Amino acid sequence: MSAHQDFLAYVDKNADKFIQRLADAVKIKSISGDAGCRQETIDMGHWLQKQLDALGVTTVLRDLGQCPIQGQLLDLPPAILGRLGEDPKKKTVLIYGHYDVQPALKSDGWDTDPFELVRKDDQLFGRGSTDDKGPIMGWLNVLEAHRSQGLELPVNLRFCFEGMEESGSEGLDELIEKEVAEGEFFKGVDCVCISDNYWLNTRTPALTYGLRGIAYFGIHVSGPGQDLHSGLFGRMVHEPMTDLVKLMSKLVDHNGNILVPGIEDMVPLPDEHELKLYTKMDYSLADVAEAAGASIALSDQKETVLMGRMRNPSLSLHGIQGAFSEPGCKTVIPSKVSGKFSLRLVPPQTPELVIPLVTGYIQSEFAKLNSKNKMTVEYLHGGKPWVSDVNHWNFEAAKRAIETIWKKTPDYTREGGSIPVTLTFAEKLGVNVLLLPMGRADDGAHSTNEKLDISNFIEGTKVLGTYLYEVSALSGVA
Numbered sequence: 001m002s003a004h005q006d007f008l009a010y011v012d013k014n015a016d017k018f019i020q021r022l023a024d025a026v027k028i029k030s031i032s033g034d035a036g037c038r039q040e041t042i043d044m045g046h047w048l049q050k051q052l053d054a055l056g057v058t059t060v061l062r063d064l065g066q067c068p069i070q071g072q073l074l075d076l077p078p079a080i081l082g083r084l085g086e087d088p089k090k091k092t093v094l095i096y097g098h099y100d101v102q103p104a105l106k107s108d109g110w111d112t113d114p115f116e117l118v119r120k121d122d123q124l125f126g127r128g129s130t131d132d133k134g135p136i137m138g139w140l141n142v143l144e145a146h147r148s149q150g151l152e153l154p155v156n157l158r159f160c161f162e163g164m165e166e167s168g169s170e171g172l173d174e175l176i177e178k179e180v181a182e183g184e185f186f187k188g189v190d191c192v193c194i195s196d197n198y199w200l201n202t203r204t205p206a207l208t209y210g211l212r213g214i215a216y217f218g219i220h221v222s223g224p225g226q227d228l229h230s231g232l233f234g235r236m237v238h239e240p241m242t243d244l245v246k247l248m249s250k251l252v253d254h255n256g257n258i259l260v261p262g263i264e265d266m267v268p269l270p271d272e273h274e275l276k277l278y279t280k281m282d283y284s285l286a287d288v289a290e291a292a293g294a295s296i297a298l299s300d301q302k303e304t305v306l307m308g309r310m311r312n313p314s315l316s317l318h319g320i321q322g323a324f325s326e327p328g329c330k331t332v333i334p335s336k337v338s339g340k341f342s343l344r345l346v347p348p349q350t351p352e353l354v355i356p357l358v359t360g361y362i363q364s365e366f367a368k369l370n371s372k373n374k375m376t377v378e379y380l381h382g383g384k385p386w387v388s389d390v391n392h393w394n395f396e397a398a399k400r401a402i403e404t405i406w407k408k409t410p411d412y413t414r415e416g417g418s419i420p421v422t423l424t425f426a427e428k429l430g431v432n433v434l435l436l437p438m439g440r441a442d443d444g445a446h447s448t449n450e451k452l453d454i455s456n457f458i459e460g461t462k463v464l465g466t467y468l469y470e471v472s473a474l475s476g477v478a
């Protein structure tokens, strides 16, 4: 048997062990956006480093400094840089992933404890199962299958894992820039592979060549010195919530159109060639309904729906901090409230270009209210959009791996989400970056009952490993 076949056979035989490792990872509450979970997020970094060390990777933890969160200045979770293999005759693949997760509470509507990996039929439920602990464990599975059988890896590997991706990747760009300018770690990297997004549907594996950027904002409105009784003060004072809701209603309409002047105009319209790409995609309104859990697509045209996610900007309202949200009927006028919203950006948009448009517009809309409350707009974090070249051996290697394992030709997609470091790798390392998703469209990333199908975890592990063999086979291709 070849090394590749031995690798595949090991993955099949050790599925239960791999699922247990994913369960161990899910147990650690590495919620980067929650100050109360910061120590556990740091612990998760240490846990992952230990796993990598045990699998023969030489690792260092890189301190990323501190950042303010929920009124506290806290240490950032470390970045993990790892290296395995120094053979100058082999290609060197840099793998990126994030070990932090989105918040999750059982009371949000989860059927089971979000931090216990629960197996139901052929699916694994738990926060981070698909985003992004499952894919990271997939890489560990690949390493284990080789190390425990004494198989030589076909490429040199470099790993860059962070614990702040869900909260703006604080400190990572600076680390990469410094390391490229002064360090050795990224020297010799030939390509980058990121497994941190999803297939377009539940049937067809995908390769992803684009991501939207993001610009995340807060609108803070305050007025009274403390919360007030609405019977005693209603219709007597300017209410912060009333101003905030008015402002938030001015940002986007019910059809998804962005109302901030200048934002939509920045994006060129699709030409006929581009429109045909969407028509040809294996996608239907039933897929949106399956992934969203309801028939609520903004359009009956699949092309319009796909463009909404892949090539147009969007603006979403996320929440209001400080507002009364518990059960019951508290008759309160909250004294200060913060609205949270973000824009997903597409080329040529960048956070720098949209920030003045957004802040200027909100200030002018607030001025129209003649309110005596105080209002500030805060840009919280962001990242630029990214589009890659699919006619590159990196994509060819991944396509061949998918065809070998799934016996299907992948969909080529642009993803609606954001992974800010992707563009940094492309620009600073000057190499091709590929997104090779493990999970499916209906995984519920960031949502309740997040899951990963066992077949996606196990066959996905095989795809990741096979991709490395294909990169090696394509060595010498420019």
Ligand SMILES: NCC(=O)N[C@@H](Cc1c[nH]cn1)C(=O)O
Binding pocket: 131, 132, 165, 166, 167, 168, 196, 197, 214, 216, 416, 417, 418, 419, 420
């Ligand atoms: N799997 C990638 C992902 O979910 N990225 C986040 C990044 C982000 C930025 N700000 C908050 N989260 C996304 O929402 O796209």
Ligand SMILES: [Zn+2]
Binding pocket: 098, 131, 132, 165, 196
């Ligand atoms: Zn992710």
Ligand SMILES: [Zn+2]
Binding pocket: 102, 131, 166, 445, 446
């Ligand atoms: Zn995410």
